Amino acid sequence: METFLGVVIGGLLIGGLYALIAMGLSLQYGVARVLNVSHGEFIMLGALTTWSLYTAFHINPLLSLAVCGPAAFALGYVLHRTVYRRILATSPSPGVFESNSLLASFGLLFVIQNVALIAWGANTRGYSYLAVPVSLFGVLFGANQLLTLGCALVVGVAFYVFLARTRVGKAIRAAAQDSTSAALMGVNINSVLALCFGFGAALAAIAGMLISMCYPVTPVMGIPYTIIAMIVVVLGGLGSIPGSFLGGLVLGLIGSLVTYIEPSLTLVAYYLIFALLLLVKPTGIMGR
Amino acid sequence: MQTGKASWLRLRTPVLWLALLAAMGTLSLYASPYTVIMVTNILMYVILTVSWVLFSAPTGYISLATAAFFGVGIYTSATLGGQLPLPLIILTAGVASFVLAALVGALTLRLKGVYFAFFTFGLVELIKHLLLWYEVSVTGVRGRFVVSADNVTIYYIILGILVILLLTSYLIRRSRVGLALQAIGEGEDAAAHTGINVSAVKTFVFALSAVFAGAAGAAMATRWGYVDPYIAFDYLFSFTAVAMAVFGGLGRFEGPILGAVVFAFLRELLITRFPYVYMLVMGSVLVVTILYLPQGLVQLAQKSTWRRLRGHREPA
Numbered sequence: 339m340e341t342f343l344g345v346v347i348g349g350l351l352i353g354g355l356y357a358l359i360a361m362g363l364s365l366q367y368g369v370a371r372v373l374n375v376s377h378g379e380f381i382m383l384g385a386l387t388t389w390s391l392y393t394a395f396h397i398n399p400l401l402s403l404a405v406c407g408p409a410a411f412a413l414g415y416v417l418h419r420t421v422y423r424r425i426l427a428t429s430p431s432p433g434v435f436e437s438n439s440l441l442a443s444f445g446l447l448f449v450i451q452n453v454a455l456i457a458w459g460a461n462t463r464g465y466s467y468l469a470v471p472v473s474l475f476g477v478l479f480g481a482n483q484l485l486t487l488g489c490a491l492v493v494g495v496a497f498y499v500f501l502a503r504t505r506v507g508k509a510i511r512a513a514a515q516d517s518t519s520a521a522l523m524g525v526n527i528n529s530v531l532a533l534c535f536g537f538g539a540a541l542a543a544i545a546g547m548l549i550s551m552c553y554p555v556t557p558v559m560g561i562p563y564t565i566i567a568m569i570v571v572v573l574g575g576l577g578s579i580p581g582s583f584l585g586g587l588v589l590g591l592i593g594s595l596v597t598y599i600e601p602s603l604t605l606v607a608y609y610l611i612f613a614l615l616l617l618v619k620p621t622g623i624m625g626r
Numbered sequence: 627m628q629t630g631k632a633s634w635l636r637l638r639t640p641v642l643w644l645a646l647l648a649a650m651g652t653l654s655l656y657a658s659p660y661t662v663i664m665v666t667n668i669l670m671y672v673i674l675t676v677s678w679v680l681f682s683a684p685t686g687y688i689s690l691a692t693a694a695f696f697g698v699g700i701y702t703s704a705t706l707g708g709q710l711p712l713p714l715i716i717l718t719a720g721v722a723s724f725v726l727a728a729l730v731g732a733l734t735l736r737l738k739g740v741y742f743a744f745f746t747f748g749l750v751e752l753i754k755h756l757l758l759w760y761e762v763s764v765t766g767v768r769g770r771f772v773v774s775a776d777n778v779t780i781y782y783i784i785l786g787i788l789v790i791l792l793l794t795s796y797l798i799r800r801s802r803v804g805l806a807l808q809a810i811g812e813g814e815d816a817a818a819h820t821g822i823n824v825s826a827v828k829t830f831v832f833a834l835s836a837v838f839a840g841a842a843g844a845a846m847a848t849r850w851g852y853v854d855p856y857i858a859f860d861y862l863f864s865f866t867a868v869a870m871a872v873f874g875g876l877g878r879f880e881g882p883i884l885g886a887v888v889f890a891f892l893r894e895l896l897i898t899r900f901p902y903v904y905m906l907v908m909g910s911v912l913v914v915t916i917l918y919l920p921q922g923l924v925q926l927a928q929k930s931t932w933r934r935l936r937g938h939r940e941p942a
Contacts, residue, residue, distance in 0.1 A: 373743050375690070424917055433739070437686045438916055440743055441872055444690065445912030448865055452906040561861065565748035572744060602759045609752045612745065613733060620737050 344477040345594050351483045353590020354490030355545055359563055360570035360582040361494060362541030368577030369514045369534040371432065372422055373440040376447035377567055378560025380410050380539045383450065384546025385555040386458055392465050392550075399467055399551050400489070406543040414539025417446070418532040426531075447560070454557035464554040486548045493544055494583050497537075501579065510534055514577060562605065569612045574622050581624030588623070650785055654778045664894055666781045666849075670842050671890040673788050674867040675874070675882045677838040680795045681831050682868075683876040684807040687739050691730065691746035693863035694753055695723040695836040699843020700850075700858040701757070707773035707848065716783065716844045723840025724833045731829035754859040761855065769854030772847045783845045791838045796879070798831070807831055862905070866893075869912040875922020884923055 359381060366374045384406045391397040391405065422439055429435035468482040501507035512520040513530045521527040549555070549563075566589070574585030589608060596607040615622065654662055674692055682689050702719035710718070730749065734742040761767055775783075798804045806827045809817040818824045847853055866889065874885020889908065896904040919925055 367740070373740060375743075375747055421913065421917065428920065433686055436739060437688050438920075440688050441868065442913050442916045444688075444865065444868060445909045445916070448869075448905050448909030449913065452902040452909065455902045456906070562751060565751055568744040568748065572741065576740065600759075602755065602762070605755045606752060606759070609748060612748075616733050616737060616741060616745070620741060 340476050341598075343475050345598050346591065347474060347477060347479065348597075349591035349594030350587060351479065351487045351590070352593055353587035354487040354494075355548060355586075356566055356570050356590050356593075357494055357583045357586025358490045358541055358545040358548070359567045360574065360586045361497065361579055362538040362545070363564075363567040364538075364571050364574070364577065364579050364582040365510075365534045365541070366538035367571065368579065369510055369517075370418065370422065370531045370538075371436060371439070371517075372418075372443060372535065373436060374443045374535075374538070375440065375564055376443045376450060376560075377538070377542055378562070378564035379447055379450040379454075380414070380542035380560075381546035381549065381563050382454060382555070382557060382560040383413075384410060384543030385550035385559065386454060386463075386546075386557065387543075388547045388550045389463050389465060389555055390458075392467065393463075399547060400485075403544060403547055406547050407540045410543030411536040411540040413536075415532050415536035417539075418535035419528075421446075422535065423528060423532070451557060451560065458557055460557065462554045462556045465550075467551050480552065482551045486552055489548055490545070493541070497541070498580065498583070506530075506533065565605070566608060569608050572612065572620070572622055573615060575624040576622065578622070578624040581622060585623055647789065654781060659777060662781050663777055666777065666784050667894065668887055668890040669781075669784045669788050670846055671866060671870060671893075672883055672886040673784065673791055673838055673842040674863060675870045675886040676788075676791055676795060677835045677842075678867040679871045679876060679882045680791075680798065680835040680838075681807075681828075683871070683882075684804070685811045685828060685831075687735070687742050687828070687832075688868070689746050689832065689835075690743065690864050690868070691727075691749045691836075692839050692867040693859060693861055693865075694746075694749040695727060695839035696843040696863045697750065697753060697855075697859040698723045698726055699840035699845075700847040700853050701770075702840070703844040703847035704770040704772045704853050704858075712775060712779075712783070712845075712848070716787075716841045719844035720837040720841040723836040723843075727836030728829055728833040731832040732825075735828040735832065736825040750859045750861055750864065754855045757855045757859070769852055769857075771852050772850060774851050775848040777849065780845055780849050784842065787838060787841050787845065794834070794838075798834075799879075803827060803831065866908065869908045873911055873915050873922055875924035877921050878924045881922050881924040888923070 359377070362380075363374060363377045366372050366377065387406050387409070388399050388402045391402045392399055421442055425438045425442060426435055429438055468480070468485060470481045471478045472481045472484060473479075474484070501510060509520065509525045509530050510533065512523065512525055513527060513534070517527055517531070520530070545563075546555075570585040570589050571582055573589060574581030574583070589611070592607065592611060593604050596604050650665075653665060657665070674696065678689060678692050681687065699716075699719035699722075702722050703715055706715045706718060730745060734745045798807075806817065806822045809820065809822060810824055810828060814824060843858075847858075850857070870886040870889045871882040872885070873889065874883065875881030892907075893904060896907075915922060
């Protein structure tokens with residue numbers, strides 16, 4: 339029973355992170371239509387910035403949220419305003435935009451990764467923050483891990499409320515459904531798409547900040563997280579933000595179970611689920 | 627006079643290609659061993675690039691899995707080396723890559739393009755993890771030694787693979803399959819309505835393009851001597867193929883070849899001393915090319931571009 343609880347809680351702990359990462363990607367693909375394969379690089383930037391601030395100035399990792407979040411948002415916003423908007427303007431069809439923006443984000447992946455390699459070097463780094471055991475239903479967990487889940491839930495719910503209750507959120511949802519009609523109804527579509535891309539990047543950086551509290555960080559850590567985000571986005575249903583959140587928790591639970599049995603096969607198991615999903619229900623949990 | 631000039635124009639391209647082939651085919655007779663090695667590396671990148679273009683350029687489906695097929699080739703060579711003659715190993719590698727790509731294609735290519743892009747992006751990582759687990763828990767080895775072949779042999783094998791690949795992509799472009807592929811790229815629903823078996827055509831050409839990446843991997847592995855899953859399944863091979871092709875230009879047959887030659891040469895100069903700078907340059911060039919030079923390097927070679935840059939306007 340304790341093992342079972344351990345697996346479930348462990349799954350939720352990692353699932354919260356997955357949910358956050360996937361929500362960001364879902365926003366970028368679901369609304370801005372950018373297949374952003376450089377998503378994980380924003381996670382990496384968030385994680386390494388937090389590490390630098392902590393080791394150099396002893397700034398509390400949670401406080402570096404105030405730096406990472408806005409900085410990543412600005413970077414994402416500017417990227418969309420410059421790169422993706424130009425591609426959008428020059429692409430004759432949505433299909434061409436999809437492939438060209440994918441290629442551009444593939445290029446950005448290597449730009450960001452190698453800038454980080456030059457800036458930070460290739461070493462694996464980590465720091466110890468709140469690494470004290472906490473007993474939960476008789477199972478021991480790191481306080482930092484529980485904090486991670488708490489933060490992920492708060493950020494996820496806050497973002498959902500933002501989408502559901504505010505005027506900008508409404509504009510984003512309208513753009514997700516049909517960007518052409520939304521533009522005709524007076525939504526400033528270029529601004530909304532750039533906002534979405536910025537929010538996606540900010541969510542990734544926040545996730546990176548949380549990841550750095552529990553796991554080692556390197557400049558090349560981004561790609562596995564990007565893959566996981568992609569699988570979660572498909573699992574939850576393409577373009578559905580609540581679906582991504584749910585999908586993240588589900589994948590976290592599965593991952594925790596597989597890690598308990600055979601740790602080195604976690605990513606393989608995710609991929610197996612991905613393949614099964616494509617065979618049986620490609621629309622995902624909450625897809626239309 | 628007029629007819630003589632016309633027939634020379636018609637013959638010019640094939641004659642130039644044949645002259646190039648003759649020069650390449652006798653390279654080991656007049657070039658230094660170092661040049662042979664360098665040209666082998668460049669040709670390997672040309673193979674990866676052209677094989678990527680074979681499927682992704684006409685359809686618009688972006689495959690990010692070149693490295694996976696290349697890696698399958700490398701590991702075929704590593705496991706079968708010494709047990710089979712080299713040509714058979716290379717053939718096996720091609721077949722293995724074909725089967726893998728056909729499976730991936732059958733799974734993802736009947737769905738929207740986004741599933742294909744997502745699935746191929748993670749494929750390299752998937753195989754790497756699977757292989758690491760297998761090597762650690764079943765065979766108990768981390769890396770493998772590959773039975774090596776001499777540089778001149780590898781050069782001619784790589785050249786041979788490239789020639790077959792170029793012929794294949796030339797013929798595919800002019801065949802029914804190539805036309806079907808073109809139609810799919812321009813409008814998938816419309817293509818399906820004209821009676822094209824859209825999924826089958828896509829899957830077949832995707833699998834065919836993987837054969838060459840796999841064969842190249844098998845040949846190159848014999849030169850490296852030692853491989854492990856991290857060396858064999860490296861994203862950089864996918865990335866460089868895509869970047870080189872886009873940089874050269876997808877619209878023309880020569881574009882990707884040109885892009886690959888330019889970048890592979892640049893790689894020879896930079897990779898050992900400034901690897902990160904090299905990758906940074908490649909990433910930036912890919913982004914800049916997409917933004918400002920959508921037809922790639924070959925666009926510059928066309929007269930109208932020069933005229934437009936000098937301020938002339940094309941007649942509308």
